[in-house]
């Protein structure tokens with residue numbers, strides 16, 4: 001059955017104020033700003049990320065993606081960029097969410113789960129139990145020698161993602177290899193609160209208005 005709710009869209013790997021404006025004009029609910037990462041194509045310098053945050057009007061949310069796992073380093077990253085949402089792309093000690101909420105009460109915290117197999121359901125439920133505001137299901141592999149923490153362009157096992165949506169009780173964003181061609185099937189299979197996309201709406205690394213329009217049209 002078709003869902004009566006609108007699927008939210010986060011456009012990630014935003015690299016300039018112009019890309020932020022384009023994504024906002026074409027209907028993005030949130031923008032993703034990728035901080036320093038061990039690998040991946042979407043990183044933006046903190047000073048540019050801060051400019052994008054300043055130029056982004058409400059109600060569009062700004063997600064700052066951090067690979068930091070130490071509380072003080074995560075807070076310092078948020079203070080440099082000023083985003084209203086912290087997206088943790090690596091695993092953190094479980095008390096980190098409560099400590100972040102205490103230190104930064106106005107800032108929402110999203111935990112990325114890199115979906116590999118059924119065991120990720122437990123990982124997701126633990127993050128919820130410890131107070132995370134939302135989950136984002138992606139296709140990285142934090143077990144590699146050089147960690148992959150996002151921006152892979154790969155689809156993961158959506159059956160596991162569907163279970164996480166059904167059991168977690170918090171908003172869940174689906175990421176990983178989404179594009180205009182597969183996004184309808186992704187929504188039907190997983191029923192996420194929101195979608196997150198980077199490489200599927202880009203050409204030669206730049207945000208592509210035609211691809212983004214096609215993506216948005218498919219969702220509506």
Ligand SMILES: O=C(O)c1ccccc1NCC(=O)[C@H](O)[C@H](O)COP(=O)(O)O
Pocket residue numbers: 012013032034037039040041042043065089138139148149150151152153154175176177178196197198199200
């Ligand atoms: O893009 C990167 O370089 C990156 C590296 C490490 C963590 C996250 C990264 N990108 C941001 C995202 O969260 C992507 O939107 C998400 O991984 C989906 O990417 P894609 O499969 O290319 O749509």
